[in-house]
Amino acid sequence: MLGWAITFFIIAIIAAIFGFGGIAGAATGIAQFLFFVFVALLVISLIANAVRGKSPKV
Incomplete structure (x- = not known):
């Protein structure tokens, strides 16, 4: 999911460079969301692992 956020951020930067304001704004909003x-999912995962008492496998 972080990869998708980075992808939309890059799309927003490229669209902003070429002057497509609407597309850049939409891609920025999607990337931010x-x-x-x-x-949020990372924090939930860390809390769930702390409650269970298991350390993450590396």
Whole structure:
């Protein structure tokens, strides 16, 4: 999911360079939403692992 956020961020930067404001704004919004979803899932995963008492496998 972080990969999708990065992809939309790159699309937003390229669209902004070429002057496509609407597309750049939409891609930025999608990237920001996906980033925060990724962070929320990360925090939930860390809390769940802490409650279970298991360390993450590396």
